Amino acid sequence: MERNFKIWRGDAEKGEFKNYAVKLEQGMVVLDAIHRIQVEHANDLAVRWNCKAGKCGSCSVEINGRPKLACMTRMNEFSPEEVITVQPMKTFPVIKDLVTDVSWNYEQNKMIPPFKPRKKKNGIDHVMYQQDVERIQEFRKCIECYLCQDVCHVLRDQDKKEKFVGPRFMIRLASLEMHPLDIDDRIPKIKNDFGSGMCNITRCCTDVCPEHIQITDNGIIPLKERVVDRFYDPVRWIYNKLFGNGAKQE
Amino acid sequence: MNNEQTIGGYEAGLFQTHRPDTWWLEPLLTGLGFLSFVIYTTWAMFQGDYYWWSAGSEGFGGYLSPFYSPLLFIEESAAGSAPLLHAWFGPWPEWMPNLIPVTPAILILAGPLSFRLTCYYYRKFYYRSYFLSPPACAVAGVHQKDYKGETALLVIQNIHRFTLYIAIGFVAVLSYDAFLSFFRDGKFGVGVGSIILFLNPIFLAGYTFGCHAFRHLSGGRHDCFTCPQGKEKVSFKIWQGVSWLNGRHMFWAWISMIWVALGDIYVRLVAKGYWTDFSTWGN
Known part of the structure; x- marks a missing residue:
């Protein structure tokens, strides 16, 4: 035909x-x-x-x-x-x-602080359970097609590439931040440098993802909530001062 | 055709797209749906009457419109108002500024409304429907000179978890109202209104406890669900349950919103005598 x-x-x-x-x-x-x-x-x-x-x-x-x-x-x-x-x-x-030319994306990737595992205890290898890795395994399905970057209106229509890394790198950040062995603290950078607040969660990134990664619900929104924990929630701030903030242990 | 000479074949301007489908239908319907709810809620809020029905009995039990619950103060002289014993703080106070209309709903509706307005699902659809930012995926929206997303004025959206706490309180209060609706003059029974008011807190709970902020607070904030002993924490199970609800957040958002309005409409119609409440009480 x-x-x-x-x-x-x-x-x-x-x-x-x-x-x-x-x-x-x-x-x-x-x-x-x-x-x-x-x-x-x-x-x-x-x-x-x-x-x-x-x-x-x-x-x-x-x-x-x-x-x-x-x-x-x-x-x-x-x-x-x-x-x-x-x-x-x-x-x-x-x-x-x-x-x-998608090289702008590679530049964003370079800015992200890499995986920083905690030290082994008594030289014993780390043990991770399936319940703990399932959440971040979803993000590892990303094939870097950059369709989510393409459809994100912050990059596409508003042209704010200098203020927002885009959905692809928000889920890379989520995969590192939620990693049970990672001890780096990227939350201030997620707010200030990577632009979590620029996303207005209209979910087009999730709609176009060929790997069906729930970019918004499982990646970006949980990161936004972690930013709220740190910067916008006085109750949580007091709780953390009194009982510790559950900071990642070395 | 001259517009098509732009690089990549993209034309500038609002709503420009090469999508041939009916991309405008979803933002139009959701926008109109929510607008209808807001208009009805505003109208119902200003009425200040016919929000209670107990078939004239003054004993325990009756139907209370969800828009008017909790009843902080009651103006007993209003038609279809609840007996004074249902007021948390007594009669409508004299110190209340005249600027505030005499209607109990006006004192409480900001609570659930703020929860919905800062909800991540609602944000998605009203940014699309009302702010055209963007109207639909890959459809050009309103171009702003210096787009700031939720970093400037809209940083207020971060109060969502506080509005969640308020919403949980409303689920508890409306659950008590549902219990109340199964009694008339102290006698247990079932009416159509009882069923409507019974389903109301269930739908609201499905929406409230599936909220993204609750998902985060209930377990999502942890990086490890099994540390340090390698055993699942209770919070992991809760998080899984909340995640199930969260995956259907849009459904819960709409059904709970429609149902709460239906609850008010039903109580109002019955209280005005326009509708007969079929019930086991026999009236």
Whole structure:
């Protein structure tokens, strides 16, 4: 069956939408269609991809206005007569066609204080129980596709990259802060440097996550509550002064 | 078409998107739904009458509108008002400024309202529906020159856990009202109103105890659920239960909000004589 596509072509300076029609077979995904367009119509069409299995996070684009992985978006999601629009991610600078420069994310990652495990007692290896690691294992599913960064309106529309690290790095921070062995205290940085208060929890990051990580409910909101513990809750402050704050032990 | 020449094919301006679906429907419906609730609540709050019904009996028992509970002060002369013995602090005081309308609801509604307004779920939908920030995912919202999120004026949202404590108090009070509704003149019985007022605190509890702040306080604040002995703490079990409720927070938020309004509507209709309360008391 022939399907119609409208794909943005261009670079950092200029560009435009171009229309393509290709015949597709049953079971194909949007990335297959893009590859066929490369073969049949535009062999200079740039698209980043790698595993084609939804695990490398490379083929992030916007399909019909929604941030998605091209390799995990099946063609039968669309009606036969629908024109499918494919664009590069809006939040990051375009390099060429559907490929964007996501290096800003790597810079954010470098700012995060790394895992700092507590000392072993009497040289005995740490023991962790499943109940304690389950919560942070969810965050480790992240494939760094940056779709959550792309859809986050603080970065996308308000362009506050200097004030907010974005949902991807909020869950990285959550995975470290909630780690049962980690002893570093990142809460002041989460509030002041990483911008937890910039997020107004409209949950689009959770909606687009291809790994179905509950970014907002399990990552960002718990971090916001920890910030409240530290900076906005006088009752908790008094409690901590009287009974100790349960600070992470060396 | 000239707009489409922007880099990446994105056009500037409010509501700009390439989404062909009905992305506007959800923010529209949730926005209208909550607005309807606010309008009705405000109207009901200012009435100051027909918030109590016990079929004329003055013994123990009766239906009290959830919008009017707890009754701190009562103006007995108002039609459909509760007997004075139900007031926590007695008759409507003379020292109360005239600026405040004589209606018990006006003294207490800020409590549950503040809980809902600072709730993480409500924040999601009203930022979308009313502030268009953003109206929907990947749909351009109102661009602010210096967007501050919840760091400036909206830092007030951090009072949510204090409003939670108030909300827990309301669940307790409304549970007592539910108990009260199964009695009329000291006799046990069941009416349609009893069932409505019985379900009310259950839905409110589902909403209140599934709140993100409660999830944090009940166990989420710990990094380790088994330390130091390697055994599950009680707080872990509580946290798991709260997390189950929290995963359905939107459901509890809406059902509890609709039900509390339904409770007021029902009591009001019965008290005004517009509706017959079918019950085992036989009236």
